[in-house]
Amino acid sequence: MTSTGHDVNSDALVQSPDSKHPANLICSLCRQFYGHGWVTGTGGGVSIRHDKHIFLAPSGVEKELMQPEHIFVMDYASREYIRRPLALKSSACTPLFLAAFTLRGAGCCIHTHSQWAVLVTLLCEAGMQGRKGVFEISQIEQIKGISRGGTGSTEIAEGGRKLGNLSYFDTMRIPIIENTAHEEDLKESLEKAMLEWPETCAVLVRRHGVYVWGKDVTQAKTQAESLDYLFQLAVEMHKLGLKWT
Numbered sequence: 140m141t142s143t144g145h146d147v148n149s150d151a152l153v154q155s156p157d158s159k160h161p162a163n164l165i166c167s168l169c170r171q172f173y174g175h176g177w178v179t180g181t182g183g184g185v186s187i188r189h190d191k192h193i194f195l196a197p198s199g200v201e202k203e204l205m206q207p208e209h210i211f212v213m214d215y216a217s218r219e220y221i222r223r224p225l226a227l228k229s230s231a232c233t234p235l236f237l238a239a240f241t242l243r244g245a246g247c248c249i250h251t252h253s254q255w256a257v258l259v260t261l262l263c264e265a266g267m268q269g270r271k272g273v274f275e276i277s278q279i280e281q282i283k284g285i286s287r288g289g290t291g292s293t294e295i296a297e298g299g300r301k302l303g304n305l306s307y308f309d310t311m312r313i314p315i316i317e318n319t320a321h322e323e324d325l326k327e328s329l330e331k332a333m334l335e336w337p338e339t340c341a342v343l344v345r346r347h348g349v350y351v352w353g354k355d356v357t358q359a360k361t362q363a364e365s366l367d368y369l370f371q372l373a374v375e376m377h378k379l380g381l382k383w384t
């Protein structure tokens with residue numbers, strides 16, 4: 140039993156006939172992401188914040204085969220697990236997902252190991268395009284699929300700072316942090332990047348992948364798709380000798 144009276148093995152928190160229930164969504168999204176090459180070989184994943192709860196996948200499992208009964212549930216306020224499937228460990232990405240929920244008010248955060256994301260970090264590292272610490276691209280239509288800050292939905296925020304989506308003539312900038320030996324050790328630099336780059340909807344991790352968030356599952360997913368399109372395009376542009384900005 141948890142301090143909030145939940146049975147840590149209770150299935151009630153993750154069993155629903157509703158395909159939009161977070162536990163069902165995590166499983167169906169991971170199956171789709173596996174098809175994109177985003178969660179290959181147990182890497183990557185997705186977490187959803189719904190009401191007072193955070194839904195998380197287990198660590199080190201074939202993400203495309205997950206079932207709702209494998210899903211962990213955390214109480215957002217206390218950070219206490221109110222559902223913890225026996226014999227499984229919660230995703231090593233948990234502190235990174237929590238950073239997106241706390242610092243950006245995100246409702247969903249996606250972590251991919253896409254090869255396109257890894258390749259753009261290598262091109263930036265090698266000084267072949269742009270700067271080492273940031274991926275920059277402009278004047279590509281798909282940039283319009285990216286919101287300022289990742290969770291923006293209105294045109295002008297309080298204080299006059301622009302929100303809404305990027306326009307065709309904006310430059311999209313995604314910070315790149317260095318990888319660490321253990322996923323959870325990325326927390327500090329990922330949080331620092333989120334604070335230093337208020338307009339970004341994602342953080343790239345060198346030689347590893349990307350974390351992308353959104354106000355809800357739809358926004359996080361469509362932004363992850365737009366980014367992956369832009370990363371792939373950037374790699375192909377580079378191969379043709381074309382500049383990103």
Ligand SMILES: CSCCC(=O)C(=O)COP(=O)(O)O
Pocket residue numbers: 180181182183184196197198199200229230231232250322
């Ligand atoms: C080959 S996967 C290495 C760990 C990793 O980078 C990752 O994203 C997966 O973490 P999880 O604990 O969710 O399996």
Ligand SMILES: [Zn+2]
Pocket residue numbers: 182183250252322347348
């Ligand atoms: Zn990873």
